[in-house]
Amino acid sequence: MKLLIDIGHPAHFHLFKNLIIYLKENRHKIIVTSRNKDVTNSLLEHYGIEFICISEPRKNIFGMIFELIQRGINIIQLHIKNNFDASIGSTMSIAHLSAIFDVPSYNFGEDDDDVVPLSSFITFPFSTKIINPESIRCKRWKEKRVFYPSYHELAYLHPNNFTPDENVLKKYKLYKKKYVIARFSALNAYHDMKAKGISNGLWKRLEILFNNYEIVMSIENEKSHMIDPWDMHHLLAFSKMIISDSQTMTIEGSVLGISSIRINTFIGKLTVIDELEKKYKLAVGFFPHEEDKILNVVNAILVNPQTDKIWAERRSKLLADKIDFNNWMIEFFDNQISENNKNCNSPTF
Numbered sequence: 001m002k003l004l005i006d007i008g009h010p011a012h013f014h015l016f017k018n019l020i021i022y023l024k025e026n027r028h029k030i031i032v033t034s035r036n037k038d039v040t041n042s043l044l045e046h047y048g049i050e051f052i053c054i055s056e057p058r059k060n061i062f063g064m065i066f067e068l069i070q071r072g073i074n075i076i077q078l079h080i081k082n083n084f085d086a087s088i089g090s091t092m093s094i095a096h097l098s099a100i101f102d103v104p105s106y107n108f109g110e111d112d113d114d115v116v117p118l119s120s121f122i123t124f125p126f127s128t129k130i131i132n133p134e135s136i137r138c139k140r141w142k143e144k145r146v147f148y149p150s151y152h153e154l155a156y157l158h159p160n161n162f163t164p165d166e167n168v169l170k171k172y173k174l175y176k177k178k179y180v181i182a183r184f185s186a187l188n189a190y191h192d193m194k195a196k197g198i199s200n201g202l203w204k205r206l207e208i209l210f211n212n213y214e215i216v217m218s219i220e221n222e223k224s225h226m227i228d229p230w231d232m233h234h235l236l237a238f239s240k241m242i243i244s245d246s247q248t249m250t251i252e253g254s255v256l257g258i259s260s261i262r263i264n265t266f267i268g269k270l271t272v273i274d275e276l277e278k279k280y281k282l283a284v285g286f287f288p289h290e291e292d293k294i295l296n297v298v299n300a301i302l303v304n305p306q307t308d309k310i311w312a313e314r315r316s317k318l319l320a321d322k323i324d325f326n327n328w329m330i331e332f333f334d335n336q337i338s339e340n341n342k343n344c345n346s347p348t349f
Helices: 010-025 040-046 061-082 092-101 117-123 200-209 229-237 247-255 271-278 291-303 307-321 325-342
Strands: 002-007 029-035 052-055 086-089 105-108 129-133 145-148 179-184 214-219 241-244 259-263 283-286
Touching (some): 086 092, 179 229, 179 247, 200 291, 247 259, 247 283
Parallel strands (some): 105 129, 179 214, 179 241
16 A cells, blocks of 8 residues: 655654655655644654655744645645555545545544634545544544544653653663653643743742752744653653653653643643543643642642552553553554455455
8 A cells, every 4th residue: 555644744744654664664655745834844864764844834814825735735745756555644645636636535633622623624625534532521523533542742741652761861860750741731722822821920939849859941943952752652651650741741741650740721621631630630730720729739749658659550441441542553454455455446445
């Protein structure tokens, strides 16, 4: 099969990297397209995955529209050259390829439709399948939905797919449970408009609480990162805490069993993180204005000698309930390909 995998975000790279390797090993022709967002291209280069960068993020709504058109044109040109059998990704562009050329598209989403309404309305009507966690909130396009009992992050951080390497800490002169990770999101995506995260004033107050810990800073779109992006999950796995206004890294910390504090204005809006916060208690979410409450909870977690044990037990409960999502994707696409091979005159894939 000739397959397009479109990667628009570093998290999408991690989501699909093991699937890409599997498909290539099974002699499928894979063309990977990327969006030069944050460290996406650096990760692709580091892991030796060939890719074609077809766009860069823009800063305002008109720039975003221009980029969307640019990506669409570039993907159409690639299809004319390669004649894809299917496309896989988490982007609008692959759905538009379906609309124009009837190329089956498999669109993976972890956000609720009403949180990303524009993306949903210009993507999902054209997608062949919409692949979501079973906890997702949705009202439309139900006939296209494929639900699974897991999260994107368990495609690459499930114990079957990731073993943290404590030796990586030596590279940064860090010690297990003696540092915290602070992740600051740029909050400049179209669905982040008017969103707020960790303010400078709040961060200064938090720094005082962390005076007995090293602080590892991770700032989206920074040119110079303290940590190489391919090392971040190893460091996250041995950290004492992650404090963040990023959705993705909050989930990553949670599924690794790390105390995860989320501070932004998306509290109560995202069902995946809500499940981690309310059902599994692996994350704690706050609005930015709840400064005193944030400080009290963060301090309580830091001073509790049972914190690491408590979070490890909660993670065990999560892993008992959720599946290895990478294995699910492999089985899903193997089945799609098998069905296509059985019925070549009326392809399903």
